[in-house]
Amino acid sequence: MKNGKKPTKRQKEIIKQARLNPDNWLVVKNLPDELHIVHRETGRQRVIPA
Template identity: 50%
Template sequence: MKSGKRPTGRQRKAMEWAGIRDTKEWLVVKSLQGELLIVHRMTGQTKEVPNE
C-alpha cells in the first residue's frame, strides 16, 4: 500500500466530522472527490471517510 501523508486542516475537519477523535494518528493515502482513504499510523487499519 502507498505511504500516507499528514492530513491538511480541511481533511482533519472532515475526519473529526466523521467521528475520528485523534486525527494525528491517521495518514491520508488517497484524497478523492467526496471521500478520503486514511490509514492508521500504528495498526495499519484503513477507513473511508466522506470529504466535503
C-alpha cells in the first residue's frame, strides 16, 4: 500500500461530513466520486463518497 498524504482543506471538509476526525486520517486516493482514506494509527481503510 502507498503511504497516505495529509488531507487538503477541501478533503478535510469531506471527512468531517462523514463524521470522522480529519486529524486521524490520511488520503490514499482522491477520485472524482470518492475519497480513499486510511487511519493514521490502526491502518483501517475507508472509502467516502465525495
